[in-house]
Amino acid sequence: MTEQALIEGLKRGDETCFQYLVETYKDLVYNTAYGLLQQVQDAEDVAQEVFLQVFRSIHSFKAEARLSTWLYRITTSRALDLIRAKKSKKRFGVIQRLWSGEDEAPLDIPAVEHPGVALEQKEDASLLLRAIAKLPENQRVAFTLHKLEGLSYQEISEIMGSSVAAVESLMHRAKLGLRKILEKDISL
């Protein structure tokens, strides 16, 4: 099925086309969400929300961009929304604990294990994923899309709506930031 036929089918509300879309792109969406969120359940929730959004707003999709670009855009946006919501919830929890005078320490980020990494690389990958989680949002998105989805700077620039030079700069800063975080983590 061509992308054009798929989009037309989705606009008609054809369920077969929707199933085809999900089966074709579910791994792309899930892997991107997992890379950003680093949690199985959150990644699945976001992946489902992405397809629900596609189902509801396919009429607003303009064929100026590729379908995959649109899916990457929705996925990163949804994943970042969830990260922000969790951060604010965590902040609120800390304030609440301070207010109530409880001593319970906030939960730390759990050890991340990427299922797609070879066994001998798992420990290093876990360190790297924890470091990625500490990067600013834009750098995090660019680095994840490049490393885990294997996208080129050109493709990332289309997804993020910026220039290739801006993505290059983001990647450069992300690598510097990661190096700093990792050096600190290793020395501990």
Added chain:
Amino acid sequence: MQTPSSERVDQILASLDKAQRVPAPPFFYTRLQARLSQSRPEEQSLLWLRPAPLVGLLSILLVLNFWLINTPTNSTSASATLADTAPEDEFQALSFEDRSVEHTVFDYEVGIEMIQK
């Protein structure tokens, strides 16, 4: 020349280079369908809040309002009936007043007594 820690950092940075794509969990589409069917009743309950149905609803309310203003109601016909019967009531009230000042035989006798005195 690279330091041992710098080499170690490079090693960690390269650890995701050959990472395979994480596949979506099994029965993903089935679970998505269940979620989709759950979200549909909510969407339907909020259907009237969408612009087109809302405009339609407001138009119907406007037409009904206009019709109610311009149609004579039961209350106005009731007041008209009251207006029609009002003179008769007035007449009856007057005649009652007349009867109240009507001179009786007793009044007449009292009058004669006063004259004689």
